[in-house]
Amino acid sequence: MKLQEYTTSAHNFEECMKCTVCTAYCPVLQVNPLYPGPKQAGPDGERLRLKDPYFFNYALKYCLNCKRCEVACPSGVKVADLIQSARIKYDTHPPKLRDQILASTDFMGTLARPFAPIVNAVTDLGVTKKVLDFSLDIDHRRTFPKYSGRSFESWLKRRSKEQAAFPEQVAYFHGCYVNYNYPQLGKDLVKVLNALGVGVQLLDKEKCCGIAMITNGMAREAAKHATHNVEVLGKAVSQGLKVVTTSSTCALTIRDEYPELLKVDNSAVRDSLLMATRFIYEKLEQGATLRFKSGYHKKIAYHTPCHLEKLGWGVFSERLLRMIPGVEFTLLPSSCCGISGTYGFKKENYEASQAIGQPLFDQIKTIHPDVVACDCETCKWQIEMSTGYPVLNPISILAEALE
């Protein structure tokens, strides 16, 4: 029966049977009444937009792109992809200066890095926040991520010989956050992989995965990044390397958003890009071992980032953390922290962002862990700012617990 194959609709929207289940799990719909919700914004709206682009609704910008609607959909409709595709296709407004700044994470990183101490001090000042709020609509209540004086790339380049000596090799898509803001996470990954006998290589000049561009009306720029990244990943894959990443959003973007939203073919590299936690878990399952410190003790609450939940790979992080001797583990109930990348930085989204995260913040406070574990950098900023509890990537916790 070829008929059904030929009639598959874009992002499966015709599979929608109007059950409204997605509306129960959309975090935005619960707090922002201006948002029409995933069913109306997605498959219902698509039916109208196909008739006439006039029906495009600018309120679609309130979508977080958390993908919870897709995870909840029992019919396999790509609800969030429908919404983001509609924004790419029909939103004719050029992105605001603020959105361009927020979206250009690697460009801003390159600019800020040489002056990191100054930039960090200045963005921490109340007056700077007021100015940014007033001039750019970046909410003054936000804490900004800090920049690092030295990039991860330069740190690893100095160690390339030493890394090349390991019998097995892997390439690392570190992403903007590890490179410009928090190289420690990359160093932690190198430590854990080295302990498994695996050396870490850089890709041949990766670019930002582009997710912030996709959600900020810069799809064309994002597609350029995507094409570039698929090419450099391809080089590594053709050498027989797996590519790992520590950011769940980078992983989701490269694996799923490139073909679905940007129409960039990634089929040659898709299966070779893995979350580092999955790579490590699989190594251990194949018989590799890690030696942990004795006397290590940590009470850990694990938050599965929305994009990792969409990938379906939270289980690897969870299992690795549970494996560490001395870890008291609690899985936090599945829920969005509210930041969703650049979304929560925007003045118009601040209140909604905090309201979405509130149930998660309350849960964390009830559990009162030593540390919250999470594979997403923006969840980390949000949870640290809103609860005061430190947040670490599971890879950093593994590194800390190693002998």
Place this chain on the structure above:
Amino acid sequence: MKFDTVIMGGGLAGMVAGIALQQAGKNTAIVSMGQNALHFFSGTFESLQAPSERLAELFSAAGIRVHYREGVRLMPLGTFKEAALSLDDIDLFPTPKFGRRVLIVNFLGYHDFFSSFLAEGLEKQGMECRIRFLSLPELDNAKAHGEMRSVQIARSMDRIWEKVAQEIRLLLKDEDTVILPQVFGLLDDTIPGRIRQAIPARVVFAGTMPPSIPGVRTQMQLRRRYELLGGTFLMGDQAIRAHEHDGVVHSIATHNLDAHYLEARNFILATGGLYSKGLVSNPFKITEPILDLDIDQPQDRNEWYNPTFAGDQPYMGYGVKTDEHLHAVKDGVAMQNVYAIGSILGNTRPNLGSGAGLAIRSAFAAVDEILRSTSEQSEI
């Protein structure tokens, strides 16, 4: 990844089986393609006519309150149906005439609750009905932007139920009963009870269009309980292929985990019926997409349907074949480590409302088979 049992399907059947196995000390995973039929749950387990201690215990450990009383319950369109075991949200009456004068309250702009149908049905039973609409500023925004569903109202009600109870007290004249849409107690299941206390009349909650609030809450409580027992819930993933050798399944592949297979000693298939895609159809036959199990169905397509649309439709009865231990049958042979439970067994007909009862009973039966077979194996 290795488990004792992998359960395909995260609906009521799959979650009950998962919880029961975790409680028995087994290590399990549930693979669930999206959310499930609990979102359409009436709140009543119709085909469980006997009080089930085992179910009550499992639910109460998950914080879900049920009660048992033989009687009838009010349906969303004003008719009545026999019922016994129910969630506490649901009222059960000895006879359909449960009051004399009834005040039906709805929220202005909410179209998923059928007050006029309810009134018509109750008037047939000899009850006098009055319908009133509450206009609440808290719901104005949802109204204006179009998505005013049970869940959105329920989120507001969790905050403003006291004010709503106050407004209803003011509306109440000489009525002995108040009927409200079932939009209370999404996160806090004590709210329906507190509303019952706050209004000086009998308060009855009547069903709305989906999502069902008691159903959504039940699914959240069951999932939480399962995860707290250490179960691995893979939400949004889908079993796509099973790997078998000599009639024994040793692992399955899923959409998200691609080359990373889930291995187990036993597998439970709880992927639902045609509606949930546990069974799929083309113009020639109905198939089970993961294992290609045998299906009880007539060859002649004309026998699938009853030409009377609202009549009993034979296709709803089709399901996978099993032996008496619920082992799924493939090519005429019962697979010894694959169990089929819930709607995929067929014979869940909406007019009987038997889905929840079948889900629970078959889940417990499969769990008992698995525990018995594993204890036998360990004795050997």
